[in-house]
Amino acid sequence: MPLLKLIRSLADRIKGGKSAPAAAAAANPGSAKPPSRHERRDRPAAGAPRTGKPAAPATRRDRSASDAPRAPRREPRPRDDAQRSRPSPERPPRQKPAPVPAEPWDPAVFVVEPQEGKKRFxxxxxxxxxxxxxxxxxxxxxxxxxxxxxxxxxxxxxxxxxxxxxxxxxxxxxxxxxxxxxxxxxxxxxxxxxxxxxxxxxxxxxxxxxxxxxxxxxxxxxxxxxxxxxxxxxxxxxxxxxxxxxxxxxxxxxxxxxxxxxxxxxxxxxxxxxxxxxxxxxxxxxxxxxxxxxxxxxxxxxxxxxxxxxxxxxxxxxxxxxxxxxxxxxxxxxxHGTVDTITQIVYPIAAREKFTVLYNTLKQNEGKRFLIFRNRKRDCDDLCRELAGHDIAVEQLSGDVDQKKRLRILEDFRAGKTKIVVATDVAGRGIHVDDIAYVVNYDFPYEADDYIHRIGRTGRAGTTGTAISFACEDESFIIPEVEKLLGETLHCQQPEEHLFKTVPAASHIVPRKPRADGAGAYGGGARGGFRGGRDQGFRRGRSTLKPGRR
Known part of the structure; x- marks a missing residue:
């Protein structure tokens, strides 16, 4: 009977190591199905010798059975109780180098001869x-x-x-x-x-x-x-x-x-x-x-x-x-503003003649430090652009110049890298630079006190200097107040003829910088410095502008 024959064949195959599907195929060749993917993988390759042992089931590769032996696992080094309780050594703190002792100073080397009318330290x-x-x-x-x-x-x-x-x-x-x-x-x-x-x-x-x-x-x-x-x-x-x-x-x-x-x-x-x-x-x-x-x-x-x-x-x-x-x-x-060391000159000229006189004064005194004052930040920017257009290197100090750049300009001015600075009263108040040869009041200040502070930038520490002021038709009203404060009359004179020499045409036009980039500041950068707050340098008390000047 075919059924009984099939059961016996299956039992023999199981005892002999064949799988059930293979035994069924041997008993009934006509009904055998093609082997599955897994069965094909388990079948030995053509021509390979058959063994009587069953094939091992397909599993993932066992790394421990690899031909290359793994290195034995490193066991922790045993420590005795003394080693466990011993603290780990610490790096000694870095020793600072010992300060070099200053050489003793002998006051006897400080010799100053007595001089009548002067005090020594x-x-x-x-x-x-x-x-x-x-x-x-x-x-x-x-x-x-x-x-x-x-x-x-x-x-x-x-x-x-x-x-x-x-x-x-x-x-x-x-x-x-x-x-x-x-x-x-x-x-x-x-x-x-x-x-x-x-x-x-x-x-x-x-x-x-x-x-x-x-x-x-x-x-x-x-x-x-x-x-x-x-x-x-x-x-x-x-x-x-x-x-x-x-x-x-x-x-x-x-x-x-x-x-x-x-x-x-x-x-x-x-x-x-x-x-x-x-x-x-x-x-x-x-x-x-x-x-x-x-x-x-x-x-x-x-x-x-x-x-x-x-x-x-x-x-x-x-x-x-x-x-x-x-x-x-x-x-x-x-x-009174150290007037004994400062030569004060007032040029009564028209407003349109100011740049001509300034340009020729700068050209005839090249290499000397000039500090030029204007009353408003906008006017400082205009003058800087005009000077730069005539190839005159100039820096600006006003409220729109950020602090880092202000310090850089002042240091360059002290070191002599910068020779010409245009400033407002507040910005110029903090300029402490020796050997400023000329202070120029391009605009006469609105207050007599400001005149004293401006010209005090020159003639410092016993040196001599010159203060030149341009007095146009709009600014001469302050002169009597300045003279009253000084206790003397200002020396007014017409500029020499060579100071009216025609100014050559500008080599280029310097555009006004937008306010976001520094409000037109030459030597300024991004807005900063006196921007709001109590430290900016505009006057919060009484106004400094005379009637009709607002």
Whole structure:
């Protein structure tokens, strides 16, 4: 029977190692189906010898059965109890190189011959650290404001001094601060952000210059000073205050108030307060901010206060008596803008003749430093574009120039890389550059005080300089006020004939830059610097424009 035969055949095949489908195919060849994919894979290749052993089922490749033997697994190295409890060795801290000891300084090398009518720094009871710094700076005789104030300030008296920038007043109050610091070493700050001396100034350039002078005069006394001003990285200045104790902070009012509000600075330990250029503070509307700062200080009878101003007007003296009791007023007659070292010339010319006279003056004095003042930022930009179009290299300092570029321009001006700078009153107020040969008032200022501050950029530190002012039909009204303030008559004269030489045509036209790129600033960049806030340099108090000039 076919069915019984098929069952027996299947049983024999199973015993012999054949699969059920193969046994069925052998029993009934006609009904056999083609082998499946898996069966074909298991079938030996044609011509290969058959074995009686069943084929192994198809599985994934066993890596352990590979011909290449695997490397034996690395067992962890046993440790005894002593090794387990032993701490891992630590790298010793990096040793800082030992400071090179400074060579001892002998005060006997600082020899200055006595001179009638002049005070030497050796005539004061100054510590060796201060005398050494004065010697390094090349100072020999005191300036009039230094000679008149050092006696009072070193004894701790409050002083209201009339002195303009460039007369040595910065050194006068810095020496007094360092003297007090060295005399009372136990009172030096031990906590970051808690200075013992505070200097408030209206512009960031003046703040930077004050700290630079403080570092120079305090280098042998270990004076630690920090500049705080707007227009630069807020966090970087805050980090400098927090990283170590500081003795002196010089600041503009706006940024200082920000730091007071954020508790980055504590003024309760201030023993000496200096208010520099108080008249400019008044003009720029900073007095409410300064009063707010002073309320954070110890009471006025618990600190020493010094105030300096180019003019001691009744308004300035009212502030002085408000901020300090019984101030000693110091006024040096020769310091009316240092007129004794400055030749002042006024050219009464028409507005259309100004550029011609300026161009020929620049060409005939090539290689000398010129600082040119204009009343408005837009006018500064126009003059810079016109000069650049005539192939005269010029830089601009105005409120639209960002702070980093301002600092670069000032450094280039000091180094002599830049010879000509056009500036507004506020921007030019912070220019402390020696050897400026000419100051040119392209526009007569609207205020007589501004004339004093402008011409004070030249004739500094005993050098001589020239101040040239163009007085056109729209600006001559201020001359009587300037003469009254100076106490002398300005010398008006017609320019020499060669100054009216025809100006050649411009080699190219310099387009005005859009405001988004810097508001047309030559030497400016992206907008920044005096852009909003309290530190920008526009006057928030009374207007500086005369009727009809708005």
């Amino acid at each position: 050796q005539d004061f009871d100054l510590p060796e650290e201060i005398l050494h710094a004065v010697y390094d700076a090349g100072f020999k005789y005191c300036s009039p404001i230094q000679a008149a104030t050092l006696v009072q300030t070193m004894e701790g008296f409050n002083v209201a001094g009339k002195a303009q920038t460039g007369t040595g007043k910065t050194a006068a109050f810095l020496i007094a601060i360092i003297y007090r610091m060295l005399k009372n070493k136990t009172e030096r700050p031990s906590k970051p952000g808690r200075p013992t001396a505070l200097i408030i100034a209206p512009t960031r350039e003046l703040v930077i210059q004050i700290v630079k002078d403080a570092d120079e005069l305090g280098r042998h006394a270990g004076l630690r000073s920090v500049a705080v001003y707007g227009g630069m990285d807020h966090a970087a200045q805050q980090d400098r205050l927090a990283e170590r104790p500081v003795d002196l902070v010089a600041a503009t009012p706006g940024r200082l108030i920000d730091f007071i509000r954020s508790h980055a600075i504590d003024l309760k330990g201030v023993q000496t307060l200096v208010i520099d250029e108080a008249d400019r503070m008044l003009d720029m509307g900073f007095i409410p901010d300064v009063s707010r700062i002073i309320r954070e200080l110890p009471a006025k009878d618990k600190r020493q206060t010094m105030l300096f101003s180019a003019t001691l007007t009744p308004d300035v003296m009212r502030l002085a008596t408000q901020w300090m009791p019984d101030p000693i007023e110091v006024s040096v007659d020769a310091e």
